[in-house]
Amino acid sequence: MPSNKKAAKQPTGGYFISFEGGEGSGKSTQAAMLGETLREEGYDVLETREPGGSPGGKIVREVLLGGHAAEKGPLAEACLLTSARREHVDLVIKPALASNQVVVCDRYADSTRIYQGYVGGLLPETIDQLEAIATDDLMPEVTYVLDVDADVSKTRRKARLSTKDDGDDRFEKEDQSFHDKVSEGFRWLCDTFPKRCILIDGAGKPNTVALTIRDSLRLRGLV
Numbered sequence: 001m002p003s004n005k006k007a008a009k010q011p012t013g014g015y016f017i018s019f020e021g022g023e024g025s026g027k028s029t030q031a032a033m034l035g036e037t038l039r040e041e042g043y044d045v046l047e048t049r050e051p052g053g054s055p056g057g058k059i060v061r062e063v064l065l066g067g068h069a070a071e072k073g074p075l076a077e078a079c080l081l082t083s084a085r086r087e088h089v090d091l092v093i094k095p096a097l098a099s100n101q102v103v104v105c106d107r108y109a110d111s112t113r114i115y116q117g118y119v120g121g122l123l124p125e126t127i128d129q130l131e132a133i134a135t136d137d138l139m140p141e142v143t144y145v146l147d148v149d150a151d152v153s154k155t156r157r158k159a160r161l162s163t164k165d166d167g168d169d170r171f172e173k174e175d176q177s178f179h180d181k182v183s184e185g186f187r188w189l190c191d192t193f194p195k196r197c198i199l200i201d202g203a204g205k206p207n208t209v210a211l212t213i214r215d216s217l218r219l220r221g222l223v
């Protein structure tokens, strides 16, 4: 059978893309769709996520999303995430980029800047220090920040809870004002880092949102 797959593409030094946004904004859906699109384009793609993309990250995911770190406060959460992130960078992301893969990461350092910083109250200087340690100064080439309004997010989170156990439990339990503040934080992130962070309207159908992301990657010469 003829294949749609194009000739292998190997960008030197790879290409690093992250997805950010609140719960139910469609990050995991879009990360998977983009991974598929890029494979069809001929790229070698690594899909990964945070926390959970490395052995230590899996432990931190359980501790954090189980709510066990919340009572210790945002600094404790941020430190756990920092150790997991650095392991993920050293063992997974950097080796993939060195093999010229495209890395698609579902949440990365910006999530800590928003959840523990903008919402949790850690000072920007603290977030900067932890981010430098966590990432070893490796940031994505582009970050897609999915934005949906409160009603859409609520409906999707509910739908997901009733179908599968893939929610960010610790944060699912927070009230609406928490989720509103998270959305506000991610919009602030896009204003603050406009070259890297692209605000994407996540309210449309999955294919429509995916097309917007594809258009943006076309501008960057990736597809």
Ligand SMILES: Nc1ncnc2c1ncn2[C@@H]1O[C@H](COP(=O)(O)OP(=O)(O)O)[C@@H](O)[C@H]1O
Binding pocket: 021, 022, 023, 024, 025, 026, 027, 028, 029, 030, 156, 157, 159, 160, 202, 203, 204, 205, 206, 207, 209
């Ligand atoms: N564009 C969309 N339109 C409608 N439903 C969506 C869309 N994107 C995702 N969903 C559904 O909403 C829920 C949350 O999506 P998900 O990708 O898991 O969000 P996130 O990873 O940001 O929390 C899932 O049940 C998913 O199937």
Ligand SMILES: [Mg+2]
Binding pocket: 027, 028, 029, 106, 166
């Ligand atoms: Mg998800």
